[in-house]
Amino acid sequence: MSQFVISAPPQASVAVAGSDARFPVRRVFCVGRNYAAHAREMGSNPDREPPFFFMKPADAVVAAEGTLPYPPLTSELHHEIELVVAIGADGENVDAGHALSLVWGYGVGVDLTRRDLQQQAKDTRRPWDWGKAFDASAPCGPLHAVAEVGHPKEGRVWLDVNGENRQTGDLNELIWSVPDLIAEISRSVKLAAGDLIFTGTPAGVGPLEPGDKVSAGVAGVGEIAFTVGKKPAA
Numbered sequence: 591m592s593q594f595v596i597s598a599p600p601q602a603s604v605a606v607a608g609s610d611a612r613f614p615v616r617r618v619f620c621v622g623r624n625y626a627a628h629a630r631e632m633g634s635n636p637d638r639e640p641p642f643f644f645m646k647p648a649d650a651v652v653a654a655e656g657t658l659p660y661p662p663l664t665s666e667l668h669h670e671i672e673l674v675v676a677i678g679a680d681g682e683n684v685d686a687g688h689a690l691s692l693v694w695g696y697g698v699g700v701d702l703t704r705r706d707l708q709q710q711a712k713d714t715r716r717p718w719d720w721g722k723a724f725d726a727s728a729p730c731g732p733l734h735a736v737a738e739v740g741h742p743k744e745g746r747v748w749l750d751v752n753g754e755n756r757q758t759g760d761l762n763e764l765i766w767s768v769p770d771l772i773a774e775i776s777r778s779v780k781l782a783a784g785d786l787i788f789t790g791t792p793a794g795v796g797p798l799e800p801g802d803k804v805s806a807g808v809a810g811v812g813e814i815a816f817t818v819g820k821k822p823a824a
Contacts, residue, residue: 602648604676604697604786607732607812613676613694616784618646618728619775620672620701624765624790641766641774646701646723651786654700654729654814660800660821661724664704667798667818670791671749671757671806673742674699675768676733677787682780689772690741692781698812699730700749700804701788705797728788731814741768745809747792751802759792761808766790 603612621641652658660667678694701722708721744762748755766774771787798804798818807813 599649602651604651604730605653605732606695607734607738613733614784615648615651615786616782618648618651618786618788620644620646620722620788621766621771621790624771625759625763625792626765641771643775644718644722646728646788650723650725650728651699651730652726652728654698654731654816657817657819658702658729659726659819660798661702661704661727662822663720664706666705668703668705668795669749669751669756669798669804669806670701670703670795671747671808672699672701672788672791673697673747673761673768673808673811674730674733675772675787675789677772677781677785678783680780680782681772682776684773684776684781686767686769686773689769689776692772693736693741693768694783695733695735696739696742696808696811697731697733698806698808698814699728699786699788700806700814701791702727702729702798703795728786729814729816730786731812734811739811742808742810743767745811747808749794749804749806751796751798751804753803753805755794756796757792757794757806763792764790 602615674697749757
């Protein structure tokens with residue numbers, strides 16, 4: 591057994607629906623502007639350009655329940671509801687026609703974003719990390735195995751804040767489908783069991799304030815609900 595000079599950090603993981611077992615998280619890939627309407631609202635061309643990706647730390651994944659912390663250094667915390675793909679097998683240079691064989695299951699997640707920090711990074715042509723990859727920035731509901739939910743290709747994707755709808759779209763509006771995304775990522779890096787893919791968000795992203803109650807879901811996959819916590823002291 592390996593000896594470490596400090597205590598090894600706990601394994602990041604996400605719940606599995608109907609089970610006490612958990613899904614270990616290795617890496618988190620996120621795709622940007624994968625719904626045409628969201629691309630437009632962010633000032634981008636919605637044509638089918640090659641997808642682009644960013645990443646979040648594995649331990650940014652937390653349960654999408656209870657009260658989640660409002661992060662520091664921002665006054666513009668935004669919500670982005672997404673279908674989450676859980677990879678259960680290794681693969682590189684995967685053909686889109688075989689890509690779904692790598693999928694273990696699916697879940698519902700929110701890409702929380704410090705929009706002001708992201709915009710500052712865009713304006714200065716710097717990486718987005720501080721806007722996207724902060725603590726608890728990837729709340730995720732329990733995963734559902736493919737055997738339970740199949741491979742969803744259509745269905746409502748939605749998010750409400752305090753009972754009012756903010757985001758509504760459909761999985762059939764994805765510019766790059768789940769098989770396309772898996773194939774594209776696998777051409778750059780070897781996908782491995784434990785990887786998660788956040789597949790993009792429909793239009794309607796917007797700010798969250800302390801005390802806001804968020805409910806969201808993907809038809810045929812699941813629903814989540816959480817409350818936004820207090821802003822940290824300056």
